[in-house]
Amino acid sequence: MSVPAEEIERRVQALSAGIQDAGLRLTHQRLEIVREVAGSKTHPDVETLYRGVRKRMPTVSLDTVYRTLSVLTERGLIERVTATAGPARYDGNPFPHHHFVCTRCGLVRDIDDANTDAIPPTKQTDSLGEVESIQIQYRGVCAACRQAATSSN
Amino acid sequence: MSVPAEEIERRVQALSAGIQDAGLRLTHQRLEIVREVAGSKTHPDVETLYRGVRKRMPTVSLDTVYRTLSVLTERGLIERVTATAGPARYDGNPFPHHHFVCTRCGLVRDIDDANTDAIPPTKQTDSLGEVESIQIQYRGVCAACRQAATSSN
DNA sequence: GTTACTGCAAACTTTTTGCACGACA
DNA sequence: TGTCGTGCAAAAAGTTTGCAGTAAC
Numbered sequence: 001m002s003v004p005a006e007e008i009e010r011r012v013q014a015l016s017a018g019i020q021d022a023g024l025r026l027t028h029q030r031l032e033i034v035r036e037v038a039g040s041k042t043h044p045d046v047e048t049l050y051r052g053v054r055k056r057m058p059t060v061s062l063d064t065v066y067r068t069l070s071v072l073t074e075r076g077l078i079e080r081v082t083a084t085a086g087p088a089r090y091d092g093n094p095f096p097h098h099h100f101v102c103t104r105c106g107l108v109r110d111i112d113d114a115n116t117d118a119i120p121p122t123k124q125t126d127s128l129g130e131v132e133s134i135q136i137q138y139r140g141v142c143a144a145c146r147q148a149a150t151s152s153n
Numbered sequence: 154m155s156v157p158a159e160e161i162e163r164r165v166q167a168l169s170a171g172i173q174d175a176g177l178r179l180t181h182q183r184l185e186i187v188r189e190v191a192g193s194k195t196h197p198d199v200e201t202l203y204r205g206v207r208k209r210m211p212t213v214s215l216d217t218v219y220r221t222l223s224v225l226t227e228r229g230l231i232e233r234v235t236a237t238a239g240p241a242r243y244d245g246n247p248f249p250h251h252h253f254v255c256t257r258c259g260l261v262r263d264i265d266d267a268n269t270d271a272i273p274p275t276k277q278t279d280s281l282g283e284v285e286s287i288q289i290q291y292r293g294v295c296a297a298c299r300q301a302a303t304s305s306n
Numbered sequence: 307g308t309t310a311c312t313g314c315a316a317a318c319t320t321t322t323t324g325c326a327c328g329a330c331a
Numbered sequence: 332t333g334t335c336g337t338g339c340a341a342a343a344a345g346t347t348t349g350c351a352g353t354a355a356c
Contacts, residue, residue, distance in 0.1 A: 082290075240344080
């Protein structure tokens with residue numbers, strides 16, 4: 001149920017290229033952090049990514065994880081997940097997609113690009129600015145939380 | 154260009170009722186905080202709301218603003234804005250709506266309920282859980298940022 | 307009259323920053 | 332070889348919590 005190896009590879013390629021195209025250095029640390037975030041489907045927070053990277057690179061520092069994620073986000077290569085409260089979480093999938101969000105436990109999972117052509121810009125959006133992309137949040141209760149609620153009733 | 158008085162009133166009513174229906178006390182502090190958040194269309198952060206409330210109630214504390222916003226959010230009466238990084242921002246509109254988000258400056262504005270029937274749950278969402286609501290983020294560049302970019306080119 | 311809420315202060319968590327050393331292009 | 336990036340440490344920012352007094356119901 002993890003991200004398929006070839007998909008991880010595709011993401012790592014896109015992110016690595018993005019770093020180098022921006023004239024930035026692709027250091028060992030950055031590559032490992034890219035691998036970690038690209039290989040996760042849970043949209044982890046910085047601390048979790050840090051622990052994951054340290055398994056392969058024990059000397060990496062938390063600051064570097066913060067800084068690398070900032071760099072990637074500033075360049076638009078990855079996104080901060082804007083769906084949950086608490087510590088920042090990151091989305092290592094650099095291709096367009098949407099999110100399912102569990103309102104109970106904060107689980108976030110990617111949803112492939114839906115038919116966003118069905119959602120045209122409106123008069124309201126037109127008066128505010130130019131819409132460049134549309135992201136949908138499907139909010140609800142995940143299977144695990146649903147089961148937990150059922151069995152305790 | 155602010156929220157119309159009757160709309161503010163409608164929101165304050167809904168939020169006040171929500172507090173009391175939950176068996177909580179509608180204190181002066183809570184009412185002023187509700188007024189502040191319901192009257193703003195900018196989705197302000199806690200510090201900004203605090204300053205606004207203090208104009209009318211100089212003795213209110215920042216903690217109480219934090220606590221009241223937490224209470225309102227936990228009860229599902231208002232929502233934390235899940236669109237921007239940085240300090241938490243709150244959306245005092247308790248009725249269904251969507252958001253336009255400027256990716257440059259972080260401006261967030263409400264968009265009236267679009268035709269979300271055009272976005273049915275998918276096989277993917279079905280396998281993750283039950284979708285209860287759909288929120289659309291229209292992302293782009295707001296008029297002010299667009300103008301700033303144009304005039305500096 | 308109870309009990310929940312508030313203000314104050316302190317603590318805690320998360321994130322950012324300055325600096326000197328080390329490594330990438 | 333020059334410059335960008337890293338690790339360390341300290342600081343800053345944002346948020347939460349314990350406690351005693353106060354106010355809502």
